Amino acid sequence: MKVKSYLPPKFIVERNPDRCIQCQVCVNQCSFDVHYYDAEDDEVRSHEENCVGCHRCVVFCPTNALTIRKNPLDYRENYNWRPEVIEDITKQAETGGVLLTGMGNDKGYRIYWDHLVINASQVTNPSIDPLREPMELITYLGRKPDRLELDHNSLSLKTELAPQVKIEVPVMFSAMSYGAVSLNVQKSLARAATEAGTLWNTGEGGLHHSLYEYADNTIVQVASGRFGVHSRYLNAARIIEIKIGQGAKPGIGGHLPGEKVSADVAATRTIPQGTDALSPAPQHDIYSIEDLAQLIHALKEATNYTKPVAVKIAAVHNSAAIAIGMVRAGADIIVLDGFRGATGAAPKVIRDNVGIPIELALASVDSRLRQEGIRSQASIVISGGIRSSGDVVKAIALGADAIYIGTAALVALGCTLCQQCHTGKCAWGICTTNPFLTKRINPDIGTRRLTNLLRSWSLEIKDILGGMGINAVESLRGNRLHLRGIGLTKTELEILGVKMAGN
Amino acid sequence: MENKVIKRTASPIDRIDATGFSSRELNARIRELAHNGTERVELYNVYGQRYIGTDLDRPIEVKIFGTPGNDLGIFMDSPRITVYGNAQDGCGNTMNDGEIVVHGHAGDIAGLSARGGKIFIRDDVGYRTGIHMKEYGDKKPALVIGGTSQDFLGEYMAGGILILLGLNLQKEEAHRTNFIGTGMHGGVIYLRGSINDFQLGKEVGTAEPEEKDWQILRKFISEFADHFGYNAEEILEHKFIKLFPLWLRPYGRLYAY
Structure with a gap:
């Protein structure tokens, strides 16, 4: 029984007839079947109900004939029963x-970055001009020793250091698996990371054979599905990351739909083609901190203690207590992913309601590790909605060693956050394995766009540091006196560990 | 940690007394021997040391006398391990290639996410055995259990072969296992001995083994019998049930779009 859907179009497609030349570029560019050519009338028309608002057609229309506008959906005003709520219930x-969606939490929760402001030097201490003075962004990730012992004769280091990974800029690309994103996207990330001296992350989809040449700049992930995990993969990596949770969907696993499991994805993950790639909710060899310690040491053993092991969790209510356990379990790096963190697919209700803001999680984890006296035993990496170099600087001042960007990197590649990642139809060719679409990302251009982004942010970070009179990012880490809060309650300021502006 | 190179003895077998060794020390010693070209190692007085056999990527033969700890052969890539005793949890975890033969029981999650290789357990196994085993092309892990298993056998299974023989069950006694093959979407499970429908997960179907199944069974049960001194023909005379995934995409219909 085919029933008329009650879903109104979300977007209105406006085609300016004076400009449209019926070239059909929009028809070819749209992967959601919005534009079509009516040969009888020699006219391009639209199925507006299919439009997701990705604006691919707008950008590629050679005569700028297209405008995509939000359908106002002027129902009777109701603050509680908003159009989105009505749409969701209708779909259900x-x-x-279960309603699926992509990207990160898009709801109006407070963004704490926007309530934090950064300090600058005036009169009493000189600011530094980064254009003419050396400015250090190099960061070392890994467990630091409690004290250093030197041989007094040769002045060489006697203390045995845990493996350290040097990155030139404290911004890395977060985990996006092959299957969720295309190989061309991963290639762009891997090459950009290599050029910029930072790291990219395989996600839990294995490492495609063509990307082994970028292994020195690769973080490999070990997650609940254990896809593509074998000793060559582990030994190739610079860092091994155990993924416990993801900010967009804390507490649940992942289902890469069978349609996205192409022959090449199947080979990389070692599962049969066309089957769902199921990542169970927990890792069934980790039910406790002791079990986590066991896997951390298994990975260290499997790589002969040559690589730092990171553990990634979603930012949740008791992250601080969990983080202590993680560090004591032997994690060299802990990764916190806030609820703005994106996903290739997650149940909408989870994405929009579970987890906490990364700013609060970071501040409380950093504070608690300091209180326990173990902050130096692990680096902290955060992710989840970092939008700019300003956010990066604030995160470092709150206590982060380095920042993962995912969404920002995809935006650099063309993403407009239409949140259709789960459909596998990404018109920008990013979050899809359809070969017709994946070729829209040219790895040469992708690499350039990503290195450009990293360069811009690096220059801006140096500018901000110089303004504060700091010449090394190391000196900013956890230096919360360089932050002030605006429009925050006393409790919020306490958790963030910052003073009110003006104070 | 000391890192001295042990000179190979004239004997083709290297023996290690594991008394007082930490997991890290024991594995370092085995790694060192393997690096120097040893082909056979015997470990005595093994007492809970973990990860034995990991990070060895050559077909070295390891015999373990005692009780190896968790994650025996984790990420292992071709050694052959024989345990004269019981294995603990995580035996053959994410194993890529090689063989583990256990003359005794194994704990939980034996064969978790295995990608290849073979595991033979003489007696019983714990919970979630063979969970999320995988396969791709010719690379197909096999896990044969002589006794019975706890719940969630073959959960989330995405590939490979799992054989549960129930040799220690009394006549007419059913396997104890519940939720067999829950979430299974690949691979195959063969059960010898009786089972009630309610013990099976929702995602599995049952069938009589066909000739190609008997070929698989004959191959692995012969190997099993050779390892532990059973008569393969006698084992094979009994009735077997084949369990297979009903859908390649068990959760494909869970979502709105």
């Missing part, structure tokens, strides 16, 4: 299924 009534 029509399908009986």
Whole structure:
């Protein structure tokens, strides 16, 4: 029984007839079947109900004939029953299924970055001009020793250091698996990371054979599905990351739909083609901190103690207590992913309601590790909605060693956050394995766009540091006196460990 | 840690007394021997040391006398391990290639996410055995259990071969296992001995083994019998049930779009 859907179009497609030349570029560019050519009338028309608002057609229209506008959906005003709520219920009534979505939490929760401001030097201490003075962004990730012992004769280091990984800029690309994103996207990330002296992350989809040449700049992930995990993969990596959770979907696993499991994805993950790639919710060899310690040491053993092991969790209510356990379990790097962190697919209700803001998680984890006297035993990497170099600087001042960017990197490649990642139809060719679409990302251009982004941010970070009179990012880490809060409650300021502006 | 190179003895077998060794020390010693070209190692007085056999990527033969700890052969890539005793949790975890033969029981999650290789357990196994085993092309892990298993056998299985023989069950006694093959979407499970429908996960179907199944069974049960001194023909005379995934995409219909 085919029933008329009650879902109104979300977007209105406006085609300016004076400009449209019926070239059909929009028809070819749209992977959601919005534009079509009516040969009889020699006219390009639209199925507006399919439009997701990705604006691919707008950018590629050679005559700028297209405008995509939000359908106002002027129902009777109701603050509680907003159009989105009505749309969700309608979809559920029509399908009986769990609503899926892509990207990160898009709801109006407070963004603490926007309530934090950065200090600058005036009169009493000189600011530094980064254009003419050396400015250090190099960061070392890994467990630091409690004290250093030197041989007094040769002045060489007697203390045995845990493996350290040097990155030129404290910004890395976060985990996006092959299967969730295309190989061309991973290639762009891997090459940009290599050029910029930072790291990219395989996600839990294995490392494609063509990307082994970038292994020195690769973080490999070990997650609950254990896809593509074998000793060559582990030994190739610079860092091994155990993924416990993801900010967009704390507490649940992942289902890469069978449609996205192409022959090449199947080979990289070692599962049969066309089957769902299921990542169980927990890792079934980790039910406790002791079990986590066991896997951390298994990975160290498997790589002969040559690589730092990171553990990634979603930012949740008791992150600080968990983080202590992680560090004591032997994690060299702890990764916190806030609820703005994106995903290739997650149930909408989880994405929009579970987890906490990364700013609060970071501040409380950093504070608690300091209180325990173990902050130096692990580096802290954060992710989840970092949008700019300003956010990066604030994160470092709150206590982060380095920052992962995912969404920002995809935006650099063309993403406009239409949140259709789970459909596998990404018109920008990013979050898809459809070969017709994946070729839209040219790895040469992708690499350039990503290195440009990293360069811009590096220059800006240096500018901000110089303004504060700091010449090394190391000196900013956890230096919360360089931050002030605006429009925050006393409790919020306490958790963030910052003073009110003006104070 | 001391890192001295041990000179190979004239004997083709290297023996290690594991008394007082930490996991790290024991594995370092084995790694060192393997690096120097040893082909056979015997470990005595093994007492809970973990990860034995990991990071060895050559077909070295390891015999373990005692009780190896968790994650025996984790990420292992071709050694052959024989345990004269019981294995603990995580035996053959994410193993890539090689063989583990256990003359005794194994704990939980034996064969977790295995990608290849063979595991033979003479007696019983714990929970979630063979969970999320995988396969791709010719690379197909096999896990044969002589006794019975706890719940969630073959959970989330994405590939490979799992054989549960129930040799220690009394006549007419069913396996104890519940939720067999829950979430299974690849691979195959063969059960010898009786089972009730309620013990099976929702995602599995049952069938009588066909000729190609008997070929697989004959191959692995012969190997099993050789390892532990059973008569393969006698084992094979009994009725077997084949369990297979009903859907390649068990959760494909869970979502709205």
